[in-house]
Amino acid sequence: MFTTRPELAGTFGMVASTHWLASATGMAVLEDGGNAFDAAVAAGFVLQVAEPHLCGPAGQVPGLFVTADDPTPRALAGQGPSPAGATPEHFASLGLDLIPGSGLLPATVPGAWDGWLLLLRDYGTKSLREVLTYAIGYARNGIPLVSRVSDTISAVSQLFTEHWPTSAALWMPDGKPASGVHRNPVLADTWERLLREAESVSGREAQIDAGRRAWSQGFVAEEIEKFSRTAFRDDSGRDHAGLLTGDDLASWSASYEEPASVDVGDWRLVKMGGWTQGPALLQQALLMYGFRDELSYVDGVPSERTVHLATEAAKLAFADREAWYGDTDVPLDVLLSASYTDSRRALITDTASAELRPGDARGPARLPAILNSLQGMQAEGGATGEPTVGPQGRTRGDTVHLDVVDAAGNLVSLTPSGGWLQSSPAIPSLGFCLDSRGQMFWLEQGLPNSLAPRKRPRITLSPSLALRDGVPTLAFGTPGGDQQDQWQLCFWLAHVYGGLNLQESIDSPAWHTTAFPSSFYPRSWNPRELVVESRLGASTLDGLRARGHEVVDAGDWALGRLSAVSRSEGLLRAAANARGMQGYASGR
Numbered sequence: 001m002f003t004t005r006p007e008l009a010g011t012f013g014m015v016a017s018t019h020w021l022a023s024a025t026g027m028a029v030l031e032d033g034g035n036a037f038d039a040a041v042a043a044g045f046v047l048q049v050a051e052p053h054l055c056g057p058a059g060q061v062p063g064l065f066v067t068a069d070d071p072t073p074r075a076l077a078g079q080g081p082s083p084a085g086a087t088p089e090h091f092a093s094l095g096l097d098l099i100p101g102s103g104l105l106p107a108t109v110p111g112a113w114d115g116w117l118l119l120l121r122d123y124g125t126k127s128l129r130e131v132l133t134y135a136i137g138y139a140r141n142g143i144p145l146v147s148r149v150s151d152t153i154s155a156v157s158q159l160f161t162e163h164w165p166t167s168a169a170l171w172m173p174d175g176k177p178a179s180g181v182h183r184n185p186v187l188a189d190t191w192e193r194l195l196r197e198a199e200s201v202s203g204r205e206a207q208i209d210a211g212r213r214a215w216s217q218g219f220v221a222e223e224i225e226k227f228s229r230t231a232f233r234d235d236s237g238r239d240h241a242g243l244l245t246g247d248d249l250a251s252w253s254a255s256y257e258e259p260a261s262v263d264v265g266d267w268r269l270v271k272m273g274g275w276t277q278g279p280a281l282l283q284q285a286l287l288m289y290g291f292r293d294e295l296s297y298v299d300g301v302p303s304e305r306t307v308h309l310a311t312e313a314a315k316l317a318f319a320d321r322e323a324w325y326g327d328t329d330v331p332l333d334v335l336l337s338a339s340y341t342d343s344r345r346a347l348i349t350d351t352a353s354a355e356l357r358p359g360d361a362r363g364p365a366r367l368p369a370i371l372n373s374l375q376g377m378q379a380e381g382g383a384t385g386e387p388t389v390g391p392q393g394r395t396r397g398d399t400v401h402l403d404v405v406d407a408a409g410n411l412v413s414l415t416p417s418g419g420w421l422q423s424s425p426a427i428p429s430l431g432f433c434l435d436s437r438g439q440m441f442w443l444e445q446g447l448p449n450s451l452a453p454r455k456r457p458r459i460t461l462s463p464s465l466a467l468r469d470g471v472p473t474l475a476f477g478t479p480g481g482d483q484q485d486q487w488q489l490c491f492w493l494a495h496v497y498g499g500l501n502l503q504e505s506i507d508s509p510a511w512h513t514t515a516f517p518s519s520f521y522p523r524s525w526n527p528r529e530l531v532v533e534s535r536l537g538a539s540t541l542d543g544l545r546a547r548g549h550e551v552v553d554a555g556d557w558a559l560g561r562l563s564a565v566s567r568s569e570g571l572l573r574a575a576a577n578a579r580g581m582q583g584y585a586s587g588r
Helices: 020-031 036-050 088-093 112-123 128-141 147-155 157-162 165-171 185-198 204-216 219-228 246-250 279-289 304-324 338-345 481-496 502-507 538-546
Strands: 008-010 013-017 061-067 070-078 255-257 260-264 267-271 402-406 411-414 464-468 471-477 511-513 529-532 550-553 563-568 571-576 584-587
Touching: 008 013, 008 584, 013 020, 013 036, 013 563, 013 571, 020 036, 020 128, 020 402, 020 584, 036 061, 036 112, 036 128, 036 402, 036 411, 061 112, 061 464, 070 112, 070 464, 070 471, 112 128, 112 204, 128 185, 128 204, 147 157, 157 165, 185 204, 185 219, 204 219, 204 246, 219 246, 260 279, 267 279, 279 304, 279 338, 279 481, 304 481, 304 511, 304 538, 402 471, 402 563, 402 571, 411 464, 411 471, 471 481, 481 502, 481 511, 502 563, 502 571, 529 538, 538 550, 563 584
Parallel strands: 529 550
Antiparallel strands: 008 571, 013 402, 013 584, 061 070, 061 411, 070 255, 260 267, 267 464, 402 411, 464 471, 471 563, 511 529, 563 571, 571 584
16 A cells, blocks of 8 residues: 555664654664653653644643563553642632633643653653753754644634733744744743752652652742632633642642553553543444454555444444543443443444444443533534634644654553643743643533542543553554544554554544544534545545445545554564654654
8 A cells, every 4th residue: 555654663762753853852862872761751841842732841641651571551640630629619600611621720730740750760761851951952942843833823813912911922922923943941941940959969760859849849830820820811701710729739749550451352452541531442442343354454445334333333432431431430340341342332233323322331321411502513624633722713732642662672652732832821930831631521510520629631642552462562642632542443443454554554544533522622522423534535435424424524634643663573663644744753
């Protein structure tokens, strides 16, 4: 089949990400003697500068990894919880039935800094200065902005100039959207101050922990609390102050968790736990395994039936996500069981379903009452990423992703996000803004993903690992909000059942449905909508319409920003997405 670029192969190390500068940075760290974790952390910080419309210093970072010494997958939980003051009563007092998607109200405790540093401390070998110096250099000396950054700023320029002056000062320095080489010296100063406080103590691990404290218990927390007391415009069309306090930051730290996993043939697929949407890919993989003999690819293009079956499996899995997933006791033992999967698979017919059908995993499923009023709302022509903010110019933010493997066998997959430049007003003393991940909570109580103080939102961020015959083999993922675990299913089916290599699987035509509630304000959904790439072919698109799908043609190359690395039979491999002309893999 035609591919946009070759699948890379080598024996030394591989880095794949959504931006070439991050991949180059990760490779530079490997060449300098660092391991996969050192490379990932350095690349992750560079992504905060290179793709500021997609992730930022006050965002979050979930990850999955195995080490060279232990093939048991672990999960990095770098998502902070809601503030102590984020109560349903507070939002009710403001007259809100949904949490706004922008401004200060939806901010959760920033998790990225602590998550990255925890990973570096426990599994890396480099000092904090060694991995952070690349990002500091780009922030201080300038980084070439991709056109999408300028486009994003343009879309929210009126919001910035009329309501978020600190953001206008940073991202519209001459009254026009930043373009070309952009500098953020305040962010560089923030990182340098964190380094100075970290290096006031001796020892690599002690310095990293000191850097963590300087953020959560020091000047960063103080500045965040002070800034949060000011009211700014948000998606509600009104001005609201934030809720984050220094105590919120001081009371939380990143941690490790046991991930969720399922066995699918000779593969074990690994995802984050049920407080994220990650198990939705596990459910889809199990459902599709039962159709494995019906899946087919010709020249890298899936058949109409393959796309239809995958779409219907996604509807069932994401209906379960809405009914059962959240930062609570999620019945994954039932949801991932053979008997439950068989009963759900029996619901899939030859025609498109228009129902939101969660299963009775633990008694009758309950869905948010507000969903009926949100059904059929315009989802902006078929969602292709995470919606972000601006009543004066709504645009789409998204996420970033990176995967790294080294010769020793360390393998890591991370999906950082949040703190987009359009999430909330820039904090002028720090050079970054807060995240808006709290918009994912429901204000209605009694649901798994209902808002409560100090609770994590059910995030869409969803890195992936896979073992084959018990051997850690594959790391992959993509930005894309609710679409992440659908586009990853496209990749999984192409690679596992289509027999395509990593690059061919990424380049294979993709699709997704919006037939379930969006995780992002204003939480729209369209029961029959199926968004596809044209390269599926006109006859396939016509056949899908005949099955009852409302097909939205997104164009030839429009869906997904996947990257992947693998380790098998002594070879390391990598591939990255060409869509959008930003993602690259590097290795030797």
